[in-house]
Amino acid sequence: MKKALFLLFLSAGMCWGQSPDAFQPASTNVPNAEFPRIDADSRIEFRIKAPDAQKVQVQVGTVPAIDMLKGADGVWTVTTPPIVPGFHYYYLNIDGVAVNDPATRAFYGVSKDSGGIEVPEKGVDFYLAKDVPHGEVREHWYRSSVTDTWRRVFIYTPPGYDKDVKMRYPVLYLQHGGGEDETGWIKQGHANFILDNLIAEGKAKPMLIVMSLGYAKRAGAPDTNLGGAPFGSPAAMKAMQALTQAFEDEMVAVIVPMIDAEYRTFADRDHRAMAGLSMGGMQTFQITLNHLDKFSYIGGFSGAGTGFVFGNNSFDQKTAFNGVFADAAAFNKKVHLLWLGVGTAEPERMHTGIVAFHEALVKAGVDVKFYESPGTAHEWQTWRRDLNLFAPLLFQKDAK
């Protein structure tokens, strides 16, 4: 029926792609910006005035760069093919320089404040602000004894946190991906709205969410620049490991005790979860599996067992992660939830790596939940879906 209507428009001489009524400004635009705009088929029309430019392209998410066309008025435009729903980083390439579209909001990703565009998913609103009680997100500065720098965490407090000042809450520590920062899960991920909605529907327990900067350099340590080494290369892995070890200290020795001291938490492993996306998923597995005395719920969203993602799909049950899976029955008893997620449209290496890790865990007798996000790539729509399915499984039992 929809296809028939579409053809009808065409046969009536209207071009669907150029009908202004069919396009709506993206929710990620700056106020009053008409472009970029998106139609019902998730095609995006971009526009930029650049009379003196020689060549302008647009690069959206994982889609290859698309040439824009210059009009007589010096305005460059293009309408993309349908784009998969969700949040995508995007750039304009003006005479060879990748820059943000001035018409769009900036989101920290790809190691800088990048342009981003939200493509709505039809009929799906679990990550949008709804008319339900809303929690708050607190910006909290502290001086770290690990890094000897000022650092920032964001803390989601659920609706009612300030009302009943005797109530205590479990805590989910939730990490961003490589090139992103502690703002990602709110600005790109809408973690606050996802939890507001789940809590309002009674699907998730009220909880705190703590979002930290996932990079840490020990005070006095030499600079490591992860960005300088090709992704997945031995040099990048080594640099990531150094960062991750310092971040492990930051999380376990600084952040968790600070949160337990300054917020009304249940300060025990049964009420403590950690999850993360991509790099944050790898950090989650390293930190939680090294500290099962502190965490009992574990989530890897498109990132978990490092070796699998980077092409080394071997799994030695006795030695992997310092032997934590050697006694699967004991592990299953101790850990309340182990979750792996991945999008079906993620890069082949990432997808097969996580599928293989899941299969190896199942074969080893480890209880593990596995979720494949249909049609989504290594992008935020995958991780929003992960969180929406993961959070309801948290803190449902105080102990096994």
Add this chain to the structure above:
Amino acid sequence: MKKALFLLFLSAGMCWGQSPDAFQPASTNVPNAEFPRIDADSRIEFRIKAPDAQKVQVQVGTVPAIDMLKGADGVWTVTTPPIVPGFHYYYLNIDGVAVNDPATRAFYGVSKDSGGIEVPEKGVDFYLAKDVPHGEVREHWYRSSVTDTWRRVFIYTPPGYDKDVKMRYPVLYLQHGGGEDETGWIKQGHANFILDNLIAEGKAKPMLIVMSLGYAKRAGAPDTNLGGAPFGSPAAMKAMQALTQAFEDEMVAVIVPMIDAEYRTFADRDHRAMAGLSMGGMQTFQITLNHLDKFSYIGGFSGAGTGFVFGNNSFDQKTAFNGVFADAAAFNKKVHLLWLGVGTAEPERMHTGIVAFHEALVKAGVDVKFYESPGTAHEWQTWRRDLNLFAPLLFQKDAK
């Protein structure tokens, strides 16, 4: 001595402007970005790789655009003359398109996410994070009955707010300028660090600060686009008035009652202040002088009496602001603080307008504090200084 050293460097054949040791990456850079960088004389060196561009300029704050020079490697560079300390929006102009420098963080201003650079002021640290107790900044979403949209306020809670849950606090409502939003006073202004430092030194009373989006369109009202009319034109004034009247309702009927209901405030005029910069200052004067039953401390930072700034320097004591100054003695008794501030390097019209407004108020017998920020323009360093001097005067008396 410093000058002598400077000459010594020069006479030794070193070019101060090109010595890498003398330049430090700006604090507003994205992580690991070496450029832009700033030397001890507040000169800024910009750099961008754009091999295919024909012309690249940089435009910093109120300084006219400066041509950058292309090297053989396709990298464009320039070192500016000394730039006045403080926070400046800036742009690169690449073949005629104003874009953000990818190496710098984005800040909402000029009606979009704009690049910004922080030039340190020597020996001045009142707006930097120090080793003192820190308050938090809360992101708070609500559905407005005035606009029928989701809106956001940020609330600074002082150190200790969560500790003694019986303590109540006075509230400062603090507004951004035109083209900025509710993030400005924290991201550009560092209002949280300014208050943390003042409170730690015992110079300001612990208080809440509420920062709201200063644009509001009544549900169902036609769109007004302030940006479409020239600044200061009758059309722009009319559009601003429509926005301001809706915002007045939003502030008085929605935000203040919500804050008093959901936070531990003293909910009376003696414990309520409002201040704002530029457009926010004009809004402050309109709202507080229309509602002296609700506010008793008033601050206009580079924005206050509209007519003065826009060249109509007449002041009729009997009719100005609906006659609120007609009985100066009664006004002085009722209002605990009336504050005007302006930078000496602001545009002539702005500076003389506020100076004239101050003089008219003094002549009318109105008690008014006046502060001229030395050497600073219509920019954030002026308003940080305003807040640093204004906040200590707040809530020092419960009633006159």
